[in-house]
Amino acid sequence: MKHNFGAGPCILPQEVFQEASQAVIDFNNTGLSILEISHRSKEFEQVIQEAEALVRELMDVPSDYSVLFLQGGASQQFAMVPMNLLPEGRKAAYLDTGVWATKAAKEASKVGQVAIVASSSDKNYSYIPKEFSVPSDAAYFHYTSNNTIYGTEIFEKPNVDVPTIVDMSSDILSRVINIADFDLIYAGAQKNMGPAGVTLVIVKNDILGRTGRTLPAIFDYEAHAKAGSLYNTPPVFSIYVSMLNLRWLKEKGGISVIEQENIIKARTLYDEIERNPFFRGTANEQDRSRMNVTFVMDTPEQESAFLKLAQERGMVGIKGHRSVGGFRASIYNALGISSINALVDVMKEFEELSK
Structure with a gap:
C-alpha cells in the first residue's frame, strides 16, 4: 500500500x-x-x-x-x-x-x-x-x-x-x-x-x-x-x-468535521517528532502547519537511510523541499489517519533499528 x-x-x-x-x-x-x-x-x-x-x-x-x-x-x-x-x-x-x-x-x-x-x-x-x-x-x-x-x-x-x-x-x-x-x-x-x-x-x-x-x-x-x-x-x-x-x-459532515480530523492527524505526527530523539521540527511550534509537516534529523547523515526505509514501507513524497531539506509530510484532507500512523510506525522502526 x-x-x-x-x-x-x-x-x-x-x-x-x-x-x-x-x-x-x-x-x-x-x-x-x-x-x-x-x-x-x-x-x-x-x-x-x-x-x-x-x-x-x-x-x-x-x-x-x-x-x-x-x-x-x-x-x-x-x-x-x-x-x-x-x-x-x-x-x-x-x-x-x-x-x-x-x-x-x-x-x-x-x-x-x-x-x-x-x-x-x-x-x-x-x-x-x-x-x-x-x-x-x-x-x-x-x-x-x-x-x-x-x-x-x-x-x-x-x-x-x-x-x-x-x-x-x-x-x-x-x-x-x-x-x-x-x-x-x-x-x-x-x-x-x-x-x-x-x-x-x-x-x-x-x-x-x-x-x-x-x-x-x-x-x-x-x-x-x-x-x-x-x-x-x-x-x-x-x-x-x-x-x-x-x-x-x-x-x-463538512469542514468542521474534516478540521477535527486534520487536527488529530497533525497532532499525531508532531507528537512523534517531539518524542523521537532522531527527529526535530523546523517550524516554530506556535506556527506549525496542519497541512505540511516539515522536519529534519538531528544527524543529517542518517536522512538517506530513513528515506530509504520509508520508501520501502510505502511512503511517497516525504523528501523535503530543497529550501528546507529533511522531510515534508503533506497531510491534506483526503489522507487518512492510517497513513499518519504508518509514517509514525516507520519513524519508531528507524529508532529501534538505530539503537
Whole structure:
C-alpha cells in the first residue's frame, strides 16, 4: 500500500477517483466522456452550478460574494489581484512568509507600489511575523495562509483595517473560516479541492471595478463573474472532479468535521517528532502547519537511510523541499489517519533499528 505525502498535485478520496474515471468513459449515461462534452451543455451547466452551490454551502459564502472557477493557478492570481484591486498611485501591503508570498509581492510590484510590512526570511521562513502594521492608505493587505515549503500556517486573520486578500491554495477547505473577514480568497485546487487546472476565487462584489484600470477581459474578475465562470472554455474535467470532492466533503459532515480530523492527524505526527530523539521540527511550534509537516534529523547523515526505509514501507513524497531539506509530510484532507500512523510506525522502526 502506498501512502501519498506529496505536496501536490493531488491527493483525493478513492471514491472520487473511481467516479471520475467512469465519467472519462461515460459521463452520466450520456454516451460521451466528461472530457468531450460541451462546456455550454446543460449537463456541464449542472456540474458547475453544483460546484458553486457546494462551495457556498460548505464555506458559508455570503450572497454578496462571487464564486469563480478560473484557470492559470494561484500564480495567475498573483497578477490578477493587483490588476483588479490596486489603483494607479496607490500601494498594496504584503506579508512575506515564504516563496509563494514573495512571488505574489513581486508580481504585484509590476502593477503598482508594494510595501512589505514584515518578513520571516531572516530565519528561513520558520515562523510567522506577529508584530507589524499595515499602512492605513494601503489599497489592500495580502498574505499566504499556509506555506507548503516551510511548514507554517496562519490560523487567525491578522487584525488590519484595509481590504484583506488571502492565498489559501494549500489549506482551503481544511478548516472553518469566516468568509466575511476577507475581501478576496483564492486557491489553486490541487491540494484539497481537486486536480490542477482550476483555481477557486471567492470575491466580495463591491471591491471590484474601482481601480480605474482598463483590463483585458480575461484578467477581469467582473467579466468572469458576469459570465458565471464561463467567459472562456473552463477546465471542465478539473471542475467536475472538484465537484465530486466537494460532495465527498459534504457527505463526511463538512469542514468542521474534516478540521477535527486534520487536527488529530497533525497532532499525531508532531507528537512523534517531539518524542523521537532522531527527529526535530523546523517550524516554530506556535506556527506549525496542519497541512505540511516539515522536519529534519538531528544527524543529517542518517536522512538517506530513513528515506530509504520509508520508501520501502510505502511512503511517497516525504523528501523535503530543497529550501528546507529533511522531510515534508503533506497531510491534506483526503489522507487518512492510517497513513499518519504508518509514517509514525516507520519513524519508531528507524529508532529501534538505530539503537
